[in-house]
Amino acid sequence: MLRRIKTNLWGSLLLLVVTLSAAERPNILLIFADDLGIGDVSCYGSEIRTPNIDSLARDGAKFESFYVASPICTPSRFGLLTGRYPNRSQDRLMGALMFYDEKDDVRGIRPHEKTIAEFLQRDGYRTAIIGKWHLGHGRPEFSPSRHGFDHSYGMHGGALDYFTHKYGERPDWFRNDQPLQETGYVTDLITDEAVRWLKDQKVGKPFFLFLAYSSPHYGKGWNEIEKKLTNPLQAKPADRERNMHITETNRREFAGMVTAMDDGIGRVLAALRAQALEKNTLVIFTSDNGGDPRYGGNNKPFRGQKAQLFEGGIREPCLMVWPGKIKPTSVVREPATTLDLFPTFCDLASVKREGMALDGTSLALFLLQGKPPPPSRDLFWQLPNAAALRRGQWKYIRVAREEMLFNLEDDPLESRDLAAEKPELARDLKSAHGAIAATLRESLP
Numbered sequence: 001m002l003r004r005i006k007t008n009l010w011g012s013l014l015l016l017v018v019t020l021s022a023a024e025r026p027n028i029l030l031i032f033a034d035d036l037g038i039g040d041v042s043c044y045g046s047e048i049r050t051p052n053i054d055s056l057a058r059d060g061a062k063f064e065s066f067y068v069a070s071p072i073c074t075p076s077r078f079g080l081l082t083g084r085y086p087n088r089s090q091d092r093l094m095g096a097l098m099f100y101d102e103k104d105d106v107r108g109i110r111p112h113e114k115t116i117a118e119f120l121q122r123d124g125y126r127t128a129i130i131g132k133w134h135l136g137h138g139r140p141e142f143s144p145s146r147h148g149f150d151h152s153y154g155m156h157g158g159a160l161d162y163f164t165h166k167y168g169e170r171p172d173w174f175r176n177d178q179p180l181q182e183t184g185y186v187t188d189l190i191t192d193e194a195v196r197w198l199k200d201q202k203v204g205k206p207f208f209l210f211l212a213y214s215s216p217h218y219g220k221g222w223n224e225i226e227k228k229l230t231n232p233l234q235a236k237p238a239d240r241e242r243n244m245h246i247t248e249t250n251r252r253e254f255a256g257m258v259t260a261m262d263d264g265i266g267r268v269l270a271a272l273r274a275q276a277l278e279k280n281t282l283v284i285f286t287s288d289n290g291g292d293p294r295y296g297g298n299n300k301p302f303r304g305q306k307a308q309l310f311e312g313g314i315r316e317p318c319l320m321v322w323p324g325k326i327k328p329t330s331v332v333r334e335p336a337t338t339l340d341l342f343p344t345f346c347d348l349a350s351v352k353r354e355g356m357a358l359d360g361t362s363l364a365l366f367l368l369q370g371k372p373p374p375p376s377r378d379l380f381w382q383l384p385n386a387a388a389l390r391r392g393q394w395k396y397i398r399v400a401r402e403e404m405l406f407n408l409e410d411d412p413l414e415s416r417d418l419a420a421e422k423p424e425l426a427r428d429l430k431s432a433h434g435a436i437a438a439t440l441r442e443s444l445p
Contacts (some may be wrong), residue, residue: 004067025088025349026322027201028120029272030341031265032080034073034132034217035306037291039259039298041317046298047246048255052266053319056285060321061330061366065408066247067379067390068289071306071313072096073158074134074216076288076338081115081135081147081210081359083342087382087440088255089113094384097134099167100229107138109147114356116342117148120208123351124151128197131190134158143177152176153193154212155186161219162186162257168222185236187215191264198271203280206349211268216257218295233295236260254296267406279323282348282367286318286338292310303414309381309388309397310414325367334372335379335390336363389433396429397421403430404406 038044043054045060069079073096075086086093091107098104109115117127128151129144135141137156144152153175157167162185165173173180182189194211201207204367222228235243235256243255272278290313291297292306304310318336320326339360346353347364359380365371379390388397393409405419405426419426 023337024280026275027206028125028345029268029281029283030208030210031268031283031285031424032131032210032212033261033285033287034075034214035289035291035295035297036258037297037299037305037312037315037319038302038315039300039358040216040254040291043319044317045301048258050258050262052269053317054265055269056283056319056321057329058330059323060283060319060326061332063318063320063332063336065096065333065335066286066316066318067314067335068287068316069338070381070383071289071304071308072271072383073240073288077134077212078109078113079287079359080288080341081117081339082109082113083116083339083356083360084113085339085359085380085382085440087437088359091389093135094382096158097136099170099172099423101139105138107327108139108142111141111146113146116345117144117208117210119148119346119351120206120349121150122149122350124206125349126205126207127209128152128207129210129212130154130194130197131210132158132214133212140177145177149210149347151197153180154190155214156218157220158187159214159217159231161221161232162214166222167220185260187213187260187264188363190214191267194264194268195271198268198275198277201275201277203276208345213261213264215261216254216291216296218292223441231295233257239263248296250294250296251298252296260415279423282320282322282325284318284320284341287316290316301413307383309383309399311408311412314381314388320367322367327370330370330373332366332372334375335377336373337379337439340373378432378436380433382433382437382440387433387437389429389436391429391432393427394425396433398430405429 042050043057068076070076078086090110116426121127127149129149131154133156155172157172160167218231219234221232233253235253239256239259243252246252269366290299290306302311304312343362376392381388386399395406397404404417406414
C-alpha cells in the first residue's frame with residue numbers, strides 16, 4: 001500500500017508541474033538501436049568508439065538502470081510504442097515475428113492496440129518511423145501507416161541484408177507501405193531519410209521521429225546453393241578498418257556496424273542544429289534488447305544476453321538530451337523503462353490519454369525538475385519459459401523451474417543467489433509477479 005501511495009503522490013505532483021503551452025511542446029526524437037548491448041557504447045565502457053552517441057551523455061542524462069519491456073525484438077517494440085506489457089498483446093507477441101513462417105504472417109499489432117504515435121498525431125504532431133518496424137508484415141492493418149505514422153520508411157521485418165535490402169530471398173524495403181528499390185548500405189539509407197525528413201520540419205510545428213536503426217543486428221542473407229537463410233554480420237569495409245584495434249573477427253565486424261550507426265546519429269544531430277530545432281527537441285537513445293555474443297554483442301559486465309531476463313538481456317544504455325531542461329552530464333541511478341516513455345511523451349505534449357491503462361510511470365518530473373521516478377515500484381517481465389520482477393534493489397527471476405533472488409545494489413552482476421537465505425522475500429516477489437501476470441491474462445480479448 002505504501003508503494004501505491006508514493007506512486008500516486010508522485011503522479012499528483014506531476015499534474016501541478018506539467019503545464020507546457022502548445023508552443024512549448026517539445027519535438028521528440030527517439031533513436032532505437034537493435035541488439036545493442038550496454039557494453040557496446042563507449043560511454044558505458046565499451047572499446048567500440050561511439051563519439052556521437054557519447055555526446056548525448058555529455059549534453060544530457062545517462063541512465064544506469066534503464067530497462068526494456070522484453071529482451072526480444074518484437075515484444076520490446078510493442079512495449080515501447082504502446083506503453084503496455086507485451087503480454088497484453090492480442091496476438092501474444094512474446095517472440096520475434098519471422099518471415100518464412102506462415103503463422104507469423106497473420107500476427108502483429110492490432111488496430112485497437114494504440115501507439116504513442118497515434119496520440120501525438122491526433123494532437124497535431126507530425127510523425128514518422130524511419131528504419132525497423134517488426135510489429136507485423138503480413139497484413140495491411142499491421143503497417144506503420146495504420147498506427148499513427150504520417151511517414152514510414154525502411155523494413156517491416158526483423159532483419160535484412162544490408163546491401164540487397166532483402167530478408168533472404170524476400171524484398172523488404174518500403175516507403176509509405178510501397179515497395180522500394182534502392183542501392184546503398186541500410187544504415188546509411190536510414191540516416192539519409194531521417195536527415196531529409198528533418199529538413200522539412202519547422203520551428204513551432206512539433207514532430208515525433210522514431211528513428212529505429214536495424215544496426216548492429218546481423219543481416220539476413222541467403223545461401224543459394226543450400227537454399228537457406230544465413231545471418232551475416234555486414235560492416236562496410238571502411239568502418240571495419242576503423243576498428244582494427246579489436247582483434248576478434250566477429251566483434252570487429254559488429255563494431256563496424258556500430259560505427260556506421262554512430263556516424264549516422266552524428267549526421268542526424270547536425271541536421272537538428274541546422275534546422276534550429278535542437279533547443280526544443282527531446283532526444284532519447286536506447287536499444288531494444290541486449291546483444292547476442294554469438295554475433296559480436298557485449299553486455300558486460302552484466303550477466304545474460306538477448307532473449308534472457310538476466311540484466312544483460314534487459315538493461316540497456318539510455319541517454320536523454322533536452323537543452324535547458326536536462327542538466328548536462330547528469331546520471332540517473334533509479335530504475336526506469338521503455339514503458340515509461342508513452343506516458344512521458346503524453347505529459348510533455350499535453351496529450352490527453354483518458355481510458356488508457358498504461359504500465360509505465362511518466363518521467364516528466366525528471367525531465368522538467370530533475371526528480372527521478374519512484375525507486376521502489378515493481379518492474380515486471382515474462383517470457384514463455386522465464387519470469388522476472390524488480391522491486392527496489394531486489395530482483396526475483398525464474399528460468400525454467402529454477403528460482404533465484406538477487407540484491408542488485410550489492411550484486412548487480414547477479415552472481416550470488418539469495419533465494420535460500422531470504423525465502424520469504426523470494427516468495428513475496430514471486431507472488432507479486434503472479435498477481436501482475438493474472439491481471440494481464442484477464443486483460444486479453
